[in-house]
Amino acid sequence: MSKNIEMNTLGGSDVVVTGGAGAIGSRLVKRLLSENVARVLVIDNLSSGYQWLLPDDERVEFFRGDVVDLPQISLVVSRPIVYHLAAFFANQNSVDHPLDDLRTNGEGTLTTLMWAKEHKARRVVYASAGCSIAGHIIDGPIREDMPVSLHMDTPYQITKALGEFYCNYFNPMVSTVRCRFFNSYGPGELPGRYRNVIPNFIWKAMHNLPLIITGTGQESRDFIFVEDLVDGLLRAAVVPEAGGEAFNLGTGIQTRIIDLAKMIIELCHSKSSIEFAPRRSWDNSFHRQASIELAHSVLGFNPQADLREGLAKTVNWFLTNRQEIERALEGSML
Numbered sequence: 001m002s003k004n005i006e007m008n009t010l011g012g013s014d015v016v017v018t019g020g021a022g023a024i025g026s027r028l029v030k031r032l033l034s035e036n037v038a039r040v041l042v043i044d045n046l047s048s049g050y051q052w053l054l055p056d057d058e059r060v061e062f063f064r065g066d067v068v069d070l071p072q073i074s075l076v077v078s079r080p081i082v083y084h085l086a087a088f089f090a091n092q093n094s095v096d097h098p099l100d101d102l103r104t105n106g107e108g109t110l111t112t113l114m115w116a117k118e119h120k121a122r123r124v125v126y127a128s129a130g131c132s133i134a135g136h137i138i139d140g141p142i143r144e145d146m147p148v149s150l151h152m153d154t155p156y157q158i159t160k161a162l163g164e165f166y167c168n169y170f171n172p173m174v175s176t177v178r179c180r181f182f183n184s185y186g187p188g189e190l191p192g193r194y195r196n197v198i199p200n201f202i203w204k205a206m207h208n209l210p211l212i213i214t215g216t217g218q219e220s221r222d223f224i225f226v227e228d229l230v231d232g233l234l235r236a237a238v239v240p241e242a243g244g245e246a247f248n249l250g251t252g253i254q255t256r257i258i259d260l261a262k263m264i265i266e267l268c269h270s271k272s273s274i275e276f277a278p279r280r281s282w283d284n285s286f287h288r289q290a291s292i293e294l295a296h297s298v299l300g301f302n303p304q305a306d307l308r309e310g311l312a313k314t315v316n317w318f319l320t321n322r323q324e325i326e327r328a329l330e331g332s333m334l
């Protein structure tokens with residue numbers, strides 16, 4: 001690790017995690033407990049998360065509720081660190097339901113920041129999205145200081161950027177850090193119509209169903225293993241110089257979707273075929289790759305997992321949790 005960060009500043013803290021029952025939030029909660037925080041208060045309406053993903057630990061307090069109602073949820077906290085991960089996920093969902101997207105990602109983020117200010121939060125770490133800020137025109141690594149596009153592809157990208165505007169407005173009344181996640185994958189993310197490509201490919205491969213690539217397969221993304229992402233989130237909460245800044249949390253490595261599909265078929269020992277469908281009308285990003293230089297130098301962020309290793313762990317998680325996943329998916333369209 002290039003830079004030693006004093007993680008023990010988290011010890012004894014109250015930490016609020018909105019969206020803590022989600023794919024990334026549940027992994028963050030687990031990791032926070034290992035950093036000896038005093039309590040983790042999870043606010044989640046379970047619209048795309050699951051309580052069974054949360055670790056069974058008396059320091060975790062779960063509040064089922066909507067983030068826009070945060071002021072009505074009686075939370076007793078002392079100078080908390082707030083992770084704001086609750087979101088209407090994600091691009092296609094926002095195209096289909098733009099008002100729901102605005103309510104959670106826009107109003108929900110504003111409400112969270114107001115609540116954090118009122119409760120004298122030590123820091124708010126906001127889950128932004130790498131797909132949002134730079135739009136689709138960039139070929140090559142996306143840096144944090146690149147201009148913000150006014151031509152975004154989906155309502156989700158617009159509202160994720162809106163959240164960043166609010167973070168900047170509130171900083172330094174509340175210290176905010178904007179983390180721009182690239183494509184996260186790993187244990188904890190279930191497949192689903194509006195979910196990411198990796199859990200959907202794994203689930204299809206486990207059932208020997210065709211993996212459908214929307215495009216030619218030459219498109220590439222920067223896939224980051226969820227535990228590496230969570231490591232970046234921990235750092236974002238404790239590094240003093242991070243206040244007011246934005247950081248890409250990716251790997252800096254591009255993977256073509258066709259290579260991803262082949263790797264998953266192999267890891268699942270699957271008989272699935274690969275098929276192609278037209279690109280989604282809003283998807284204008286052929287390649288997406290993070291520059292992680294800033295996160296590396298300021299946060300000491302240094303993602304460790306290589307893709308094959310991360311995928312193998314993810315497949316293993318699917319096999320271990322097959323029954324819960326099947327139950328969760330009952331009646332839903334993939």
Ligand SMILES: NC(=O)c1ccc[n+]([C@@H]2O[C@H](COP(=O)([O-])OP(=O)(O)OC[C@H]3O[C@@H](n4cnc5c(N)ncnc54)[C@H](O)[C@@H]3O)[C@@H](O)[C@H]2O)c1
Pocket residue numbers: 018019020021022023024025043044045046047048049050065066067068084085086087088089104108127128129130180181182183184185196
């Ligand atoms: N997964 C990725 O690749 C990725 C990429 C970029 C950004 N992000 C951001 O990271 C965060 C976490 O993503 P994730 O992959 O864990 O998604 P997720 O859908 O698994 O988690 C979001 C959680 O928020 C909860 N939620 C939704 N609306 C809510 C509301 N109104 N009130 C309270 N809770 C609500 C959901 O039930 C869910 O548990 C999100 O903010 C997302 O926009 C994720």
